[in-house]
Amino acid sequence: MVYRGDYSSSKTYYGNKNRLDAVKYNNQYYIARIDADTFSNVVPTNTSKWNPFGAQFESIATNLLLAEGASIGDWFIQGGKIVSTLGSGNKITLDASMARILIESSRSGGDYSEATTQGSKITIDANNGTVEARSKSNTSRVAYMSPTGIFCNNAETQAVALSTGITRKAAIVGIGYGNVSSNVWDNENMLAGIYGYASNSGNAPEYGGYFQKLMAAGLFLSTKIIDDNDGTTYLSETTSLVIGYSSSDKSVYLPNDGVIGRIIFFKQWWTGSMTIRARSGQKLYDDNTPNNYHKVLCGRMAIAIFTVGYINGVKTSAWLINQLPDLIQE
Incomplete structure (x- = not known):
C-alpha cells in the first residue's frame, strides 16, 4: 500500500496486486480496489475504483495499516513518508512513492572538508540510479555516483595534512596507504593513490587519465x-x-x-x-x-x-x- 496524501483529480492512482494507493478525502480514508488498474479523476466515493479504508481493526486484520502522524520509535509518518525526528537541521526521509531516500544535514564533510558549514542534501534515487550529495548553500555544487561514473565539482576537500601549513584543496582526493613489496629486477609492482586505465571500442584515442594544466610534482616514466x-x-x-x-x-x-x-x-x-x-x-x-x-x-x-x-x-x-x-x- 502507498499512501498518497489528500486526493487530487490531477494525480494518477494505482490499484493492482502489486500496489494499492490510499488517499484522504473529506476527512475519510479510501484505498484503491485491487481491480482498479491505473486511473485518475475518479473521486474516492466512487466504488468502481475505491473502497473505504475501513475501521482500524479491520485494516490491521487484512495486513493494511494507515497511521498518518503516528510515531515509530524515532520516526513518524508524514504525507505518506517515513520521516526521522532528528533535530539540529538533520533529517532522514524514506519516500517510497518517489523511490528515494533523502538525508539532510547541517554539515558538509568530514575531517578533511574545508567547508563544513555549507550543509548537504544526500539523495539515494532509485529512479535515476544515483547517490547524490548536494550543497545546501550552493545547489550547483554537487557530487554523485552512478554505474556510469563519479562526478564532483566542489573543490573543498583538503589534500594534505594541516600540520604542513599548506592549503591544497580538490574535488577528488586520492591518497594511497598500503604495503607492497617491489620485485628485484623490474618496477612492475606499485602502490598508487589513483590508478587509471581506458579501453575504447571506437576509433578515438584512449587515455587512462586526462588533465588540463597538469602539475607533476615528481615525474616517473614507465x-x-x-x-x-x-x-x-x-x-x-x-x-x-x-x-x-x-x-x-x-x-x-x-x-x-x-x-x-x-x-x-x-x-x-x-x-x-x-x-x-x-x-x-x-x-x-x-x-x-x-x-x-x-x-x-x-x-x-x-x-x-x-x-x-x-x-x-x-x-x-x-x-x-x-x-x-x-x-x-x-
Missing part, C-alpha cells in the same frame, strides 16, 4: 630495459623510456597504436647501441627525409614523437626522432 639477453624488441603503448644496457647492437621497433603526441625517450647507457625502426605502415624521420632506422650510440639520448600529417598530399603516419646534443660540445 621504463623498458634492453640488455645482452634481449633479441629484437617491440615496444608497447605502456613504454615511455628505453635504456640500453647491452654491449652489442639491439633492434628496437616503435609502437604502432598510432596515438598522436606519444613520446618515447631512448638512452644508451652501455657500450652497445640501439637501432630504432618504425613498424609497417609508419615512417621514421630525423629531418625531411624518411629513414630506415635511427641508431643511438653509447652515451647518447634520443626522443621519438609520433604524429600524422600530409606529405606531398599523402597522409603519413610518422615517428619524428632526434638526439639531444651533448652538454659538452665535441
